[in-house]
Amino acid sequence: MNFKKDIFTIIIAYILVILVVAIFKNTLVTVLFISALMAFHIFGFYGERDKVNQNNEASLSRLMSKLSKTKKENEESYKRFVSLTQTLGSGLIMVNEEGIINFTNKDFNQYFNIMDTNIKDYNSLVKIKPLYKFINEAYLLEKSFREQIQYLNKHYDLVSTPIFENDLFQGCLIIVHDISSLKTAERFQKQFTADVSHELKTPLSAIKGFSEILSRNADMLEEDRIEFVKLINKESNRMETILSDLLIISKMERLDYELNLEQINIKDLVSENIDSMKNKIIKKGLKYSIIVEDCTFDIDKNKMGQVILNLVRNATNYTDKGKISILGSIEGSKYRLKVIDTGIGISKENLGKIFKRFYRVDAARSRDTGGSGLGLSICKNVVLKHGGNISVSSIENEGTTIEIILNIKE
Numbered sequence: 001m002n003f004k005k006d007i008f009t010i011i012i013a014y015i016l017v018i019l020v021v022a023i024f025k026n027t028l029v030t031v032l033f034i035s036a037l038m039a040f041h042i043f044g045f046y047g048e049r050d051k052v053n054q055n056n057e058a059s060l061s062r063l064m065s066k067l068s069k070t071k072k073e074n075e076e077s078y079k080r081f082v083s084l085t086q087t088l089g090s091g092l093i094m095v096n097e098e099g100i101i102n103f104t105n106k107d108f109n110q111y112f113n114i115m116d117t118n119i120k121d122y123n124s125l126v127k128i129k130p131l132y133k134f135i136n137e138a139y140l141l142e143k144s145f146r147e148q149i150q151y152l153n154k155h156y157d158l159v160s161t162p163i164f165e166n167d168l169f170q171g172c173l174i175i176v177h178d179i180s181s182l183k184t185a186e187r188f189q190k191q192f193t194a195d196v197s198h199e200l201k202t203p204l205s206a207i208k209g210f211s212e213i214l215s216r217n218a219d220m221l222e223e224d225r226i227e228f229v230k231l232i233n234k235e236s237n238r239m240e241t242i243l244s245d246l247l248i249i250s251k252m253e254r255l256d257y258e259l260n261l262e263q264i265n266i267k268d269l270v271s272e273n274i275d276s277m278k279n280k281i282i283k284k285g286l287k288y289s290i291i292v293e294d295c296t297f298d299i300d301k302n303k304m305g306q307v308i309l310n311l312v313r314n315a316t317n318y319t320d321k322g323k324i325s326i327l328g329s330i331e332g333s334k335y336r337l338k339v340i341d342t343g344i345g346i347s348k349e350n351l352g353k354i355f356k357r358f359y360r361v362d363a364a365r366s367r368d369t370g371g372s373g374l375g376l377s378i379c380k381n382v383v384l385k386h387g388g389n390i391s392v393s394s395i396e397n398e399g400t401t402i403e404i405i406l407n408i409k410e
Helices: 002-024 027-086 106-111 129-141 180-216 222-252 266-275 278-283 301-317 348-353 363-369 375-385
Strands: 091-096 101-104 145-151 154-165 168-178 261-265 287-292 296-300 323-331 334-341 389-395 399-407
Touching: 091 106, 091 129, 106 168, 129 145, 129 154, 129 168, 154 180, 180 222, 261 266, 261 301, 266 287, 266 296, 266 301, 266 323, 266 334, 296 301, 296 399, 301 323, 301 334, 301 375, 301 399, 348 389, 375 389
Parallel strands: 287 323
Antiparallel strands: 091 101, 091 168, 145 154, 154 168, 261 296, 323 334, 334 399, 389 399
16 A cells, blocks of 8 residues: 555656646756655655565564564473373374474383483483384384383383374384283282182082082982081081172172271170170180270271171181180270181291281191181282271290271371
8 A cells, every 4th residue: 555655656757847847958067856855755765665674573473473483382392292191191102204303292211211311312222122123113114003011020011103294204202111010910910810710619529529429329328418518517507608708709800899997896895796606615615804995996897897897706716725815905996806716827938928818827737627718818908998907926836916907086
């Protein structure tokens, strides 16, 4: 719009000069008007140049402002990216199209014990063979793939994602997940499955064997038949106990497992569960004593009652002479409960195993009493759920003490 206005002004000026020259036909007047016209052109030129310079400066200023804003945004984005990767909980490494490592986060460096965080080339990782092999394949093949590796007794899941820009390979991004706990859980699950199969196989084999004997011998004496039926019933009960305890353990390991806490007097709870074992204790010729201090605090009555019953039952099963003592006392904000027996005890090498699933101090004795081998594992789980602690001390052939410490006040 200004450009058209300037052209129109120049045309009018020229027309005026031509008219003046044509009318006056005076050399001096002509020179004056031509000089004025030249001056007009010169001032117009410099004016336009100043305008152009001002426009250029304004444009350059706007451009610099945009560049500064973009740079600041990029820096903030990079800071957010770095901050995110540091709290990602997984390792991260970026390799560009030239094989240069652009970035690694702290998790990645910790996973592979990388002390020098200024490493440039991924070939410098060649000593970490499984990691180097994966990165090398990701870089050379320029495609996405996944693999699990093992390094220093740890298991890692690696995922490679190639980065392309206008169909040109710009490098690759590799995420590393520590799956060691999953592998451990998988191993325990396989072991647990094998243990369960083994434990159930024994009573099942016995039931099958006794059943076959009964079916083959129609002329068997009635007293022998009754004995075999008793054995079948005993093994069935044992299998039922194992399955029942397995069900309890599976419930405990669920994420939604909760305790039904209520104000319970621990002395009453102990007395209640001892009553159900009195006859068996007396029948074995054992003595027992209960010295438990009164205290009421938050307990899941059913689950903690089962713990006390299991501990007293174990003490009874593994004690042939002597006595069983239950002691309870308040110590500050804690309640200390002990079950002490004078039984067969536990050897030092086996002391750390008694809370493991299916472990038995005396396997033959446990089978005779119908134990599942899961009782102490359940006890430990319940005590830990209550925020307490359970421990064992024992001397072989002298006796065992199992101690539970519970919180009275949080």
